[in-house]
Amino acid sequence: MDIEKVNSMDFGEFVDVFGNVIERCPLIAAAVWSQRPFSNLEDLEKHFFAFIDALPQSGQEGILRCHPDLAGRELQRGTLTAESQREQRGAGLTSLNADERLQLAELNAQYRARFGFPFVLAARLSDRAAVPRELARRLHCPPAQELRTALGEVKKIGHLRLADLLGAEQTL
Ligand SMILES: NC(=O)N[C@H]1NC(=O)NC1=O
Structure with missing residues (x-):
């Protein structure tokens, strides 16, 4: 899909196509549509990320x-x-054994209890061995730093999803 096609989309089509660039946040695509036309993929992405950056902490x-x-449970x-x-x-997370699933569930619960998200x-940039390692490491980070790190990961996910949709080379 090229950028002219993106710029020609009406609101409904745009939100259908880009509504999950940020997981389960179609409101962001709805807001970004108003900023068209976009000059290229980077420009489109910039608007998604600017929306996130402009939110108060509660929104982030x-x-x-x-x-x-x-x-987690939704995967099961x-x-x-x-x-x-x-x-x-x-990332191989669909083929964990019962012990690995339990270990991740416990780490996820500890993380959520500490940070509230x-x-x-x-x-896609990780694998089944690295996920629990990274989770255990970030569990000990200061909350303000961890919020920034987590939003950086949201942007990496969004970048890869946008690149998929526009058929672009994936560079990070
Ligand atoms: N919890 C979490 O990171 N979920 C996200 N990560 C990812 O790559 N896709 C997701 O849904």
Whole structure:
């Protein structure tokens, strides 16, 4: 899909196509549509990220809370979004054994209890061994730093999803 096609989309089509660039936050795509025309993928992405950066902390935490746990209940139940399902499968999180699942569930619960939002990581840039390692490391970070790190991961996920949609080379 090229940028002219993106710029020609009406509101409904744009939100249908880009509504999950930020997981379960179609409101962001709805707001970004008003900023068209976009000059290229980077420009489009800039508007998604600027919206996130402009939110108060409560809104930024709200975005994080829209993310499903990695290897969590939604993965077991098959209720993930298509994008999240693909990302978690790609990282090998669909083929964990019972012990690995339990270990991640415990770390996810500890993380959520400490920070008040779920652990977010761009699964496509990670793998089943690195996820629990990174979770255990970030569990000990100061809350303000951790919020920044988590939002950085949201942006990495969004960048990869946008690049998929526009068929661009994926560089980070
Ligand atoms: N919790 C969490 O990081 N979830 C996200 N990560 C990712 O790559 N896809 C997701 O849904």
